[in-house]
Amino acid sequence: MKNTIGLLSLTLCAPVMAQDQGFFEDSSTDLLLRNYYFNRDFRDPGATKSKVDEWAQGFILKFSSGFTPGVVGFGVDGIAMLGVKLDSSREASGSELLPVRSNGRAADNFSRAGVAAKMRFSATEIKVGELMPDVPVLRYDDGRLLPQTFRGAMLVSKEIEGLAVQAGQYRKVSLRNSSDMQELSTWAAPGVTSDRFNYAGADYRFNEQRTQVGVWHSQLKDIYQQSYFNLLHKQPVGDWVLGANLGYFIDKDDGSVRIGNVSSRTAYGLFSAATGGHTLYLGLQKVSGDTSWMSVYGSSGRTLGNDMFNGNFSNADERSWQVRYDYNFAAMGVPGLLAMVRYGHGDNATTKQGTNGKEWERDTEIGYTVQSGSFKNLSLRVNNSTNRRTFNSDFDQTRVIISYPLSM
Numbered sequence: 001m002k003n004t005i006g007l008l009s010l011t012l013c014a015p016v017m018a019q020d021q022g023f024f025e026d027s028s029t030d031l032l033l034r035n036y037y038f039n040r041d042f043r044d045p046g047a048t049k050s051k052v053d054e055w056a057q058g059f060i061l062k063f064s065s066g067f068t069p070g071v072v073g074f075g076v077d078g079i080a081m082l083g084v085k086l087d088s089s090r091e092a093s094g095s096e097l098l099p100v101r102s103n104g105r106a107a108d109n110f111s112r113a114g115v116a117a118k119m120r121f122s123a124t125e126i127k128v129g130e131l132m133p134d135v136p137v138l139r140y141d142d143g144r145l146l147p148q149t150f151r152g153a154m155l156v157s158k159e160i161e162g163l164a165v166q167a168g169q170y171r172k173v174s175l176r177n178s179s180d181m182q183e184l185s186t187w188a189a190p191g192v193t194s195d196r197f198n199y200a201g202a203d204y205r206f207n208e209q210r211t212q213v214g215v216w217h218s219q220l221k222d223i224y225q226q227s228y229f230n231l232l233h234k235q236p237v238g239d240w241v242l243g244a245n246l247g248y249f250i251d252k253d254d255g256s257v258r259i260g261n262v263s264s265r266t267a268y269g270l271f272s273a274a275t276g277g278h279t280l281y282l283g284l285q286k287v288s289g290d291t292s293w294m295s296v297y298g299s300s301g302r303t304l305g306n307d308m309f310n311g312n313f314s315n316a317d318e319r320s321w322q323v324r325y326d327y328n329f330a331a332m333g334v335p336g337l338l339a340m341v342r343y344g345h346g347d348n349a350t351t352k353q354g355t356n357g358k359e360w361e362r363d364t365e366i367g368y369t370v371q372s373g374s375f376k377n378l379s380l381r382v383n384n385s386t387n388r389r390t391f392n393s394d395f396d397q398t399r400v401i402i403s404y405p406l407s408m
Helices: 002-021
Strands: 028-042 051-064 072-087 109-121 124-131 149-157 163-174 184-186 189-194 197-206 211-220 224-237 240-253 263-275 278-289 319-328 337-351 354-369 379-389 395-407
Touching: 072 124, 109 149, 163 184
Parallel strands: none
Antiparallel strands: 028 051, 028 395, 051 072, 072 109, 109 124, 124 149, 149 163, 163 197, 184 189, 197 211, 211 224, 224 240, 240 263, 263 278, 278 319, 319 337, 337 354, 354 379, 379 395
């Protein structure tokens, strides 16, 4: 907690300090207040818990400096986070909003803080320290009270118009309900660790920014290697805009093969059609091979075409489809109001429970962001999910998230 308070003080003073260093104009300090209610009602007769039910308040403070003048510029980014329990109990803990102690009770509060040094040369930027990677092969998770962070280094280079080249290495991770750093692992075997995750890739945009192709490769040392190929395209057709997001993953084992054989291919296509305030989606996805789709434990699966609130249909052999409908009420004169409903279904899944597993998920969400006045940008999201699986627990889930960003 002392470290958090110290960083908060340093962060608030940093713009003044930065002015003398020549990068004051590009500095920014932002505070996000996030109030989060989470309820999961288990529907299995023999479930260990009847429900998970917690409420918490989060504070996420970010500071980003500009760069010092000169051919090579230097700067610093900082983040400080605090989560405070508002309501929980031993019987209903475990939402991952808060850490759970050995006695089964959620912590009253938890915090963490970190900094990253950065350097810029021409159109190339390097960062080292506490980071939140958001690349196709590693996306940090921000689905609870506080975001997941990683410790390592990353490079982004945009020296050629339309081309973004990225690379990085991460050594440690702090999960979304944790105060400390730990070694990396994979969702397929969380108890087996690795001391580094390496990646490199490139995206190229062309055709008036309507088309993007990407090629990526990553390695969770001694556990898996992954190659990823991606095509994004949007095409205006009269009053409609048609979209396609196509991706293909190739996973194989690496080094000392700490979790055993890894061999899978995952292909997906997410297609969209938008007109006015309406957007329709169709998602198709297939995992082939002996193992599930590989990803770092705790990270988000939102690269996949059929990623939903509680699952992404990525078990070994699983085939799945999704239909989704979004509506933006700005088309009716109510900007800031959004609604979404979707349904996903998977079958033929191979899990620890056996073969031919089936699952489905139904999600709905409505959200509103205040457009003007004293509470401009304050947002309210309410979402509900129903999950049914032959190989895991059945549950109904509701989340209410109120977010209020402040710039200092």
